[in-house]
Amino acid sequence: MNSRRDYRSNRAALFDGLVEGGIRDYSSHEIDEHENDRAIDGLQDRVNILKRLTGDIHEEVEMHNRVLDRMGHDMDASRGVLSGTVDRFKMSAPHLF
Template sequence: MSYRRDNRASRTALFDNLEEGGLTASSSYSHDIDDQQNDKSLNTLQDRVVFLKRLTGDIHEEVQSHNRMLDRMGNGMDSARGIMSGTMDRMKMVFETKSSRRTCKLVMYLILSFFIIYYLFRFLLPAVV
């Protein structure tokens, strides 16, 4: 109900100043106020557009820097893949011959025995003394 009253009151306030020949001086004053509000709104809108333009520029720069970083990482991965494939080829050659296989087993046994002896001296002997 109050909406209708407010609507009627604003409507009568708008149309009370109309005369038969046109608008009165008080309506031209309200026209100036509307122009000022429009100018303020326009300035606010312009500031927002400038801000959004700057923001999209920053996003564009960030995306370009990420693309460059991803390209470098991809190149690094390709070179690592090449090194790993070369290493795997050499390992295949080593394990193809029987004498190389025996040598690798011997090295593995030596490393395992080193860790066992290290464990014994490091953890078990101090407990006994």
């Protein structure tokens, strides 16, 4: 009789949480955790996409800043050359100014 009880307890331990057809009987707490885990995975995917997107935006902004810096330096150099040209012109034709 003892062996029959052991068999039943072992069988119960083996199939604990299973219902007919092999489907696990989830508690609402386990379902909520599963849904939360899926939501977290979805949010993590979205965060990764946003990180890549903002990284691309950052690189583009940095590139534009470099272009603007070079343009500023070029304009400063042009201003210097033009100022020197105007000064020479003023010395050669003082009566025009």
